[in-house]
Amino acid sequence: MYGFRKHSGYYFWKGKYMSIVMELAGRNLNTYYDRNSLIIRRHDGYREIFSDERKVVLENILKCAAKALQQFHNFGVHNDIRSNNFVTLKEQDELEPLTSCKLIDFNLSKTIGQDNVTNDMER
Numbered sequence: 001m002y003g004f005r006k007h008s009g010y011y012f013w014k015g016k017y018m019s020i021v022m023e024l025a026g027r028n029l030n031t032y033y034d035r036n037s038l039i040i041r042r043h044d045g046y047r048e049i050f051s052d053e054r055k056v057v058l059e060n061i062l063k064c065a066a067k068a069l070q071q072f073h074n075f076g077v078h079n080d081i082r083s084n085n086f087v088t089l090k091e092q093d094e095l096e097p098l099t100s101c102k103l104i105d106f107n108l109s110k111t112i113g114q115d116n117v118t119n120d121m122e123r
Contacts, residue, residue: 018111025087025102029061032088032098056097064101072103079108 011020027035036057065086072078085105088098
């Protein structure tokens with residue numbers, strides 16, 4: 001979690017539950033990929049042809065998702081990894097390569113080394 005700090009403003013505890021405050025995000029990675037795939041498609045009259053740029057878009061998405069996941073795994077385990085749980089930054093231009101994304105939806109996540117932390121599924 002890039003920017004994760006131990007002071008108020010980023011997260012707070014209510015009993016044994018942690019709440020995380022995050023900035024407003026852009027699109028999820030699934031939507032980002034779909035929109036970028038549309039941009040780099042073309043037709044030759046008979047079939048769709050996908051440019052090599054589509055591979056680059058997918059590589060950038062995977063690198064950003066891996067970085068966000070690695071950062072969170074320093075603190076815990078997410079338990080719900082899917083493209084809809086990663087979002088682009090709000091200022092991300094669709095036509096520019098993806099350089100950063102954020103991991104969201106921590107409902108099923110567990111922190112590492114804290115026995116007093118639980119999730120809603122354990123109630």
